Amino acid sequence: MTFIVNFLFSMFSTIAFSVITNIPRRAFWACGFTGATGWMTFWILQTYFHQNIGIANFFGALMIGLISIFFSKTMHMPVIVFNVPSLVPLVPGGPAYMAVRYMMNQEFTESMEKLVTVLVTSGAIAIGFMFTNLIERALKKTRLNLRSK
Amino acid sequence: MEQQNYSQLVLNTCLKAGKIMMESGSEVYRVEDTMKRIAINAGLDDIQTYVTATGVIVGFPSEQTSQVIQITQQSINLEKVTAVNQGSRQFADGELSLPDFFLYLEDVDHSTPDFPYFWKIISAGIVSSTLMIILNGTWFDFIPTFIIGVIGFTVHSFFGKKLHMKFLNDFVAALVIGCLSLLAVSLSVAHEVNNLIIGSIMPLVPGLAITNAFRDIMAGHLISGVARGTEALFIAGAIGGGIIIAFNFF
Numbered sequence A: 001m002t003f004i005v006n007f008l009f010s011m012f013s014t015i016a017f018s019v020i021t022n023i024p025r026r027a028f029w030a031c032g033f034t035g036a037t038g039w040m041t042f043w044i045l046q047t048y049f050h051q052n053i054g055i056a057n058f059f060g061a062l063m064i065g066l067i068s069i070f071f072s073k074t075m076h077m078p079v080i081v082f083n084v085p086s087l088v089p090l091v092p093g094g095p096a097y098m099a100v101r102y103m104m105n106q107e108f109t110e111s112m113e114k115l116v117t118v119l120v121t122s123g124a125i126a127i128g129f130m131f132t133n134l135i136e137r138a139l140k141k142t143r144l145n146l147r148s149k
Numbered sequence B: 001m002e003q004q005n006y007s008q009l010v011l012n013t014c015l016k017a018g019k020i021m022m023e024s025g026s027e028v029y030r031v032e033d034t035m036k037r038i039a040i041n042a043g044l045d046d047i048q049t050y051v052t053a054t055g056v057i058v059g060f061p062s063e064q065t066s067q068v069i070q071i072t073q074q075s076i077n078l079e080k081v082t083a084v085n086q087g088s089r090q091f092a093d094g095e096l097s098l099p100d101f102f103l104y105l106e107d108v109d110h111s112t113p114d115f116p117y118f119w120k121i122i123s124a125g126i127v128s129s130t131l132m133i134i135l136n137g138t139w140f141d142f143i144p145t146f147i148i149g150v151i152g153f154t155v156h157s158f159f160g161k162k163l164h165m166k167f168l169n170d171f172v173a174a175l176v177i178g179c180l181s182l183l184a185v186s187l188s189v190a191h192e193v194n195n196l197i198i199g200s201i202m203p204l205v206p207g208l209a210i211t212n213a214f215r216d217i218m219a220g221h222l223i224s225g226v227a228r229g230t231e232a233l234f235i236a237g238a239i240g241g242g243i244i245i246a247f248n249f250f
Helices: A002-020 A025-047 A053-075 A080-086 A093-104 A108-148 B002-023 B028-041 B078-092 B098-111 B117-134 B139-162 B168-186 B193-204 B207-218 B222-249
Strands: B048-051 B055-060 B065-070
Touching: A002 A025, A002 A080, A002 B117, A002 B193, A025 A053, A025 A080, A053 A080, A053 A108, A080 B078, A080 B207, A093 A108, A093 B193, A093 B222, A108 B207, B002 B028, B002 B048, B002 B055, B002 B065, B002 B078, B002 B098, B028 B048, B028 B055, B028 B078, B028 B207, B078 B098, B117 B139, B117 B193, B139 B168, B139 B193, B168 B193, B168 B222, B193 B222, B207 B222
Parallel strands: none
Antiparallel strands: B048 B055, B055 B065
């Protein structure tokens, strides 16, 4: 039950955010699927395999990047159309808010803890995207090599 | 003279494409790549570009021309990026001539379909409430989060679009969200104030700015990356400040 709720709701939130960023209409379902897969990767790694938040976010971002590349190739659209709305469930808004909240109550130790969580999360997402960039470039290069042969 | 007119048209087309993409939230790498492709397909190989988050410079050393265009407004509109990409691809395939391509870009700039404002507000509510649930919220808070998310986004876009206030609109929206959430909890129509606020600020969080900042920096475009990163940091700071002041009210 929670599995289905998580999948559907991450999909809905991605689609709703893609309305705000105004992506082309025919990319809606692809975009929702990308976002849902990224969130499910993160969620499963965290709840069932008890990985730490950095690893889970890294694989979530990696998944989003890979599926975005696939859809951008098949639907002939820029990659950012897919991976910008898909990132919405992973963005560390919750820990950032909690950091501010703790800081206000003068609980600086907890606040720093949450702040580090924010840094780790965004760093992990960035590294995930770096890896997909690498893969994209490698794909481009092999295709050029094949063509020139 | 003829050659001069032609290179001027190529220059204008490149600038137009760059301006539209940069204003719609594209990465610097993509903008440079598109402009280079347009110039090469138009027969002018030696294009020099300098793209930052606030302005684009394009020059052709062999024609001794260069021009700068300022980028004033920054909004997110990924459909425009896609449309420019598509037009550039058609131009490369020879389906569009250069004058036609320029007209196509003008058309993209003015009449790309956008979603009705009402839809955007409703989607902001959906983003808030669904994310609140998957971030360990309770079903009891679903409707209040939806309503507060809608109001927060409305305030945000009202101050941003009508009154042209950058950063201040994030601050005011966060303030309103904080006050309404605290009010909802004290009137006991909602349980957990933290979940309400986390859900409602989600549509305002600068996700695109952060992603683009990282991508620009990793592609070697340090100035744009730092500029966008600073923007994201200021937006986050404005949201945090709004929340803090809301808590101090109650």
